[in-house]
Amino acid sequence: MLYVDIPTQPEIGRLVAERGPALVSIYLHTTPETQHIEQARIRLKQLTANAVEQLEQVGVPKRTIWPIEENLHDLLDDDDFWRVQANSLALFVTPDSLRSYRLPNQLSETVQVADRFHIKPLLRAVSMPQHAFVLALAENEVRVVELLGDQPAQEIRVPDLPKDAASVAGTANVNSRSYSGRLGGGEGQKHHLRQYCRAIDAALRGLLAGRNEPLILAATEPLLSIYRSISSYPNLADAAITTSPVRVAAHDLGTEARKVVDGINAASVTAFSDLYAAREDEGRATTQVARAARAATFGAVDTLLVDMDTVVPGLVDDTTGEITLDTSSNAVNYGVIDEIAGRVIAHGGKVIAVRRADIPQEAELAAVLRYAI
Numbered sequence: 257m258l259y260v261d262i263p264t265q266p267e268i269g270r271l272v273a274e275r276g277p278a279l280v281s282i283y284l285h286t287t288p289e290t291q292h293i294e295q296a297r298i299r300l301k302q303l304t305a306n307a308v309e310q311l312e313q314v315g316v317p318k319r320t321i322w323p324i325e326e327n328l329h330d331l332l333d334d335d336d337f338w339r340v341q342a343n344s345l346a347l348f349v350t351p352d353s354l355r356s357y358r359l360p361n362q363l364s365e366t367v368q369v370a371d372r373f374h375i376k377p378l379l380r381a382v383s384m385p386q387h388a389f390v391l392a393l394a395e396n397e398v399r400v401v402e403l404l405g406d407q408p409a410q411e412i413r414v415p416d417l418p419k420d421a422a423s424v425a426g427t428a429n430v431n432s433r434s435y436s437g438r439l440g441g442g443e444g445q446k447h448h449l450r451q452y453c454r455a456i457d458a459a460l461r462g463l464l465a466g467r468n469e470p471l472i473l474a475a476t477e478p479l480l481s482i483y484r485s486i487s488s489y490p491n492l493a494d495a496a497i498t499t500s501p502v503r504v505a506a507h508d509l510g511t512e513a514r515k516v517v518d519g520i521n522a523a524s525v526t527a528f529s530d531l532y533a534a535r536e537d538e539g540r541a542t543t544q545v546a547r548a549a550r551a552a553t554f555g556a557v558d559t560l561l562v563d564m565d566t567v568v569p570g571l572v573d574d575t576t577g578e579i580t581l582d583t584s585s586n587a588v589n590y591g592v593i594d595e596i597a598g599r600v601i602a603h604g605g606k607v608i609a610v611r612r613a614d615i616p617q618e619a620e621l622a623a624v625l626r627y628a629i
Contacts, residue, residue: 259288259340259341259342259358260342260358260359260360260387260404261356261357261358262357262359262360262381262382262387262467262469263357263378263381263382264466264467264468265382265468268375268378268379268382268601269601269602271348271355271373271375271378272372272373272375272598272601272602273602274348274350274372274373275371275372276350276351276371276372277316277320277371278311278316278320278321278324278350278351278369278371279348279349279350279369279370279371279372279373280307280311280324280328280347280348280349280350280367280368280369281346281347281348281349281366281367281368281369281370281373281374281375282300282303282304282307282328282345282346282347282349282366282367282368283344283345283346283347283363283364283365283366283367283377284296284299284300284303284344284345284347284365285299285343285344285345285362285363285365286341286342286343286344286345286358287341287343288340288341288342288343288407290338290339290341293338293339293341296338296341296345297332297338299365300328300331300332300345300347301332303365303367304325304328304329304332306367307324307328307349307367307369308321308324308325310367310369311324311369320351323351323352324349324350324351327349327351327353327354328347328349328354330354331347331354331356337356340358341358342358342359342360342404342405343359343360343361343362343363343405343406344358344359344360344361344362344363345357345358345359346359346363346377346378348373357378357381359378359381360381360386360387360404360405360407361380361381361386361405362405363377363380363381363564364377364564364565366567368567368590368591370590370591371590372590372595372598374567374590374591374594375594375597375598376562376564376591376593376594376597376609377564377565377609379562379564379597379607379608379609380564380609380610382468383524383606383607383608383609383610384521384524384608384609384610386403386404386405386406386517387402387403387404387405387469388402388403388469388470388471388472388493388513388516388517389401389402389403389463389464389469389470389471389472390402390403390409390471390472390473390474390497390509390510390513391456391460391471391472391473391474391475391483392474392475392501392504392509393453393456393473393474393475393479393480393483393501394475394476394479394500394501394502395420395421395422395449395452395479396420396421396422396502397419397420397502398417398418398419398420398456399411399501399506400412400414400417400460400463401506401509401510401513403472403510403513403514403517408506408507408510409506409507409509409510409511409513410506411506414459414460414462414463415459415462416458416459417456417459417460418452418455418456418459420452421448421449421451421452422448424448424451424452424455425448425451425452427448446478446482449478449479449482450482450485450486453479453482453483453486453487454486456483457483457486457487457488457489460489461488464489467491468491469491470491470492470493470516470517470520471487471489471491471492471493472493472495472496472497472513472516472517473492473493473496473497474496474497474499474501474504474509474512474513475496475497475498475500475501476498476499476500480496480498493516493520495516495519495520496516497509497512497513497516524608525561525608525610525614528559528561528608528622528624529616531559531624532616532622532624533616535624535625538628539628540624540625540626540627540628541622541623541624541625542622542623542625543615543616543617543619543620543621543622543623545568545579545592545593545596545620545621546578546579547623547629548560548596548621548623549572549577549578549579549592549595549596549599550576550577550578550629551577551623551625551629552577552596552597552599552600552603552605552623553572553573553574553575553576553577553599554577554629555603555604555605555626556625556626556627556629557596557599557600557603557605557623557624557625557626558605558606558624558625558626559605559606559607559608559623559624560596560597560600560605560606560607560608560621560622560623560624561608561610561614561615561616561621561622561623562593562596562597562607562608562609562610562615562620562621563593563609563610563611563612563615563619563620563621564609564610564611565611565612566593566612566620567591567593567594568581568591568592568593568620569581569582569583569584569590569591569592570582570590570592571590571592571595572592572595572596572599579592593620593621596621597609600623
């Protein structure tokens with residue numbers, strides 16, 4: 257089973273805002289297969305040594321380095337933690353804290369040390385979802401299936417999820433023509449199905465609270481339309497699996513759900529490309545890193561596409577947005593594109609982390625601006 261804890265937008269905002277003399281960001285490959293996790297633990301030990309070496313090279317005091325090293329060694333020795341992993345692990349370490357996120361995406365390995373966290377790879381997990389839920393909905397059964405990366409989809413238990421429509425209605429059969437109050441026949445059936453859907457929506461609130469992942473419906477009419485009309489979850493996918501989910505295995509629902517997720521991600525990239533083309537002639541779009549840095553500093557970036565794997569070492573001036581590039585990453589600089597992304601988030605803009613092939617002109621970034629600058 258894949259275990260994930262994807263950060264919420266407020267958590268990402270706190271990571272972006274964090275500053276300190278020695279902040280360490282580590283991304284490494286992991287596996288949900290417990291019998292093979294030892295390799296990841298060994299690799300983390302090596303990356304820890306790499307981080308310590310970077311800190312020592314720029315003269316960070318030992319009293320600051322030791323707590324960071326201790327936090328990472330404590331994690332390395334935590335057998336319970338390593339029993340439940342996903343495809344990647346993101347670690348954000350200060351002398352006083354260690355925050356970890358198990359992610360379904362396959363992220364490139366890196367260790368970055370600076371006065372702020374390297375959050376750009378983390379954005380891939382929230383901006384281009386590979387994690388979704390499927391609500392398999394029928395009159396006589398309801399199930400929730402979790403889709404996690406490339407792993408087989410699995411049915412999950414949701415507390416208080418009703419068994420079927422009849423149990424919610426308190427009748428033997430919602431299709432019967434017996435009256436309930438003033439309603440009977442077809443109108444009575446719809447009334448009971450709406451009750452059923454409201455009960456399901458209420459049960460799902462605990463699971464979906466604070467999440468951004470798509471919820472994909474697998475249902476036929478009239479339940480498909482009825483559930484859409486009462487759902488309180490803002491990320492209910494527009495596309496649906498429109499065949500009956502009754503007796504369909506979780507992994508088969510997962511196969512169909514992946515097509516929906518791929519469509520959502522492709523539509524997001526296409527929509528950005530169309531908007532970029534429209535704004536470019538107005539002077540409100542750029543693939544120039546220096547111009548994007550200045551725009552982000554002044555809060556002018558509405559949407560930013562970034563290459564999730566590229567690291568451009570350097571600094572961005574806090575006042576002017578002017579960039580100063582460096583030849584390599586170390587503990588006195590940081591990733592320029594990462595910093596641009598952080599400033600966009602801080603000013604309420606949207607950041608989407610993708611592969612370079614999805615960015616206009618296959619650049620390191622592409623920005624759509626709120627106004628020309």
